[in-house]
Amino acid sequence: MRNQAIEANARSLPHSVWPAQAMAQLEREAADSLGLTLYELMQRAGQASYELARRLWPQAQHWLILCGHGNNGGDGYVIARLAQAAGLQVTLLACTGNKPLPEEAAQARDSWLAAGGVVHAADAAWPESVDIIVDALLGTGLNRAPAAPYASLITQANAHAAPVLAVDIPSGLVAASGTAPGAAIVADHTLSMIALKPGQLTGKARAHVGQLHCHALGLERFLAGETAPIRRVDATNLAGWLPVRNATAHKGDFGKLLVIGGDSGTAGAIRMTGEAALRTGAGLVRVLTHEDNIGPILTARPELMVDALHADRLDQALEWADVIAIGPGLGQRDWAQNALKKVAASKKPMLWDADALNLLAINADNRQNRIITPHPGEAARLLGVNIHEVESDRLQAAQTLAKRYGGVVVLKGAGTVIASAAGEMAITDAGNAGMATGGMGDVLSGIIAALLGQKLSLFDAACAGCVAHGATADALARQRGTRGMLATDLFELLWQFVNPEMIQQ
Known part of the structure; x- marks a missing residue:
């Protein structure tokens, strides 16, 4: 209550x-x-x-x-x-x-x-x-x-x-x-x-x-x-970002999303990102991953198009995609670094998370077509400071990240902060302690990337994605508490928040 x-x-x-x-x-x-x-x-x-x-x-x-x-x-x-x-x-x-x-x-x-x-x-x-x-x-x-x-x-x-x-x-x-x-x-x-x-x-x-x-x-x-200068964003904002779909819409209207990641042994991360994108309304989602992961991912979610991450297939997929998400389970070996270099050459809207951010901290660049989604530890590496310094002023940390790396920054945590290089700033008023578990960030990446494919701006996609993610977790917490919540549990109720006309006011 x-x-x-x-x-x-x-x-x-x-x-x-x-x-x-x-x-x-x-x-x-x-x-x-x-x-x-x-x-x-x-x-x-x-x-x-x-x-x-x-x-x-x-x-x-x-x-x-x-x-x-x-x-x-x-x-x-x-x-x-x-x-x-x-x-x-x-x-x-x-x-x-x-x-x-x-x-x-x-x-x-x-x-x-x-x-x-x-x-x-x-x-x-x-x-x-x-x-x-x-x-x-x-x-x-x-x-x-x-x-x-x-x-x-x-x-x-x-x-x-x-x-x-x-x-x-x-x-x-x-x-x-x-x-x-x-x-x-x-x-x-x-x-x-x-x-x-x-x-x-x-x-x-x-x-x-x-x-x-x-x-x-x-x-x-x-x-x-x-x-x-700062916006508080919550579930009441979702209808403004996510209007009811046109009755004659087809899958091509909602984005072709390429998701890259999942080195050997980390199929779960990239599978959660891909499924989250589908659950958020992406038209088509293609996953490039380690060849060992193809069977498990297809078995778990056959609606995903899954292939091995090889250079020629990556070139073709980058040409095909409207939006790119890279990082969950990617690792940092040569396989990952080569993929990230090719992605970095694209001018399409993209999201970088997880190991893509760890590699970015080593080879920094500034680009305006990218959303980065660091947790405080990743933010500390990107800024060259410790986690305490990030957490001591989360708004300032997000602003500094946006200036240094460009585009839009999602600094995850309790009261997620979203900042753009253009000076926009928002705080997410949704979410709970049940989200402190592995895989939640992978799901968030898929949600935001799917919204990019549905023609939201980088900043609006980041805001809407964080709100839908947190509000879904809040709905789950009301049903059964916060302890024991899994990232994939969000798939049960996410539909309510990406179809805001369904939310009971």
Whole structure:
């Protein structure tokens, strides 16, 4: 039931995402354009948080509110005042700082005190009975590990049985990147103010944000006139990418896809890529692989056209194909390197994955007709850094990869990031931990390549493919959980998401 609630809520979230570092200026410009003060916006944020908490936990009588020494803490003071005015019991713990509170937060604190509220020190003992915890400690400006007393309050909140509502972002989670350099709140619900931020959707976000909500605080009219630099993409976008097919269509309309890979002993990888392409609607799929793999692949999926990967057959197949995918199970011996060199000479739309990326890291080039789909380890090799550096800023890593290698980059992981050399960027809001198993990347490659053959642009094919892939896995998880999910299990339900008119809204 919780997965269904999260998915239903995701459909109500905006598709625009704003860099965290732009939020302060965006907030000021929006307030000025609508004749609002920043304190009025803070009151709206507090009101929105209070109303969400009452809706989520209507029986909660004792609220513990943790306030930081900044504007996030100011939101907490507003929430405390509203809860107390409603007759609820409120205990408020506040952190102090070397500098005075920001003006708006000081106003909120003074209003709380004037209403009879009490401010307890951050190290005060917690009440024995707490029904909910409101995290208003650290906001979206955090870029380092929380120090004392924030870290200890975060640790106490995470160990407590009461549910947690995070105001704007779970304290300790970096809004710009989704990293958690130290202690970070594990929230049950997070209410993002004004707009979504990248760190709520990628990196460690899934482990800390809980169910994500967003409240524009009445700034919808202003935001409607602005173009966000990042898109949140989910299953609601699929109909725009994948219209209903024309009744007179034939297989030639949906692309001739050449899939290359599967050295001796790795037939499974290239078979999954080929079948995924068929299941996504590719018109014709031809597989070139090691000759040992031909029989097993044809036996498993006779709709694939399978042949041995030899130089003359590769030349003919490259001429035949509309789209090329190379890499799954390819290996890195001469056989693979020679095939990749011939593919690299083609100007047709293509996708490189797996060992094609490992070879690309050795002989780098830049081309605009290619999608690359690295996981963090492959991305680290392509960038010449370690995995931690990639994961510490997934958006920046994807952008750097796109500039260095051209075309479109799909940086896989929780909250997959898609970036183009032209500057487009999206975060996939689909998928779950059940996808952490071998073969999922091979299936994704086939899905994206098939969509390229159906005339989607490189960026749109990457976005649509990642969404269809993740949404299918989410549907499977709702049926039977995440543990034990296989990559080929996606074939059972993929049809629902590549035919979005079939999705039950």
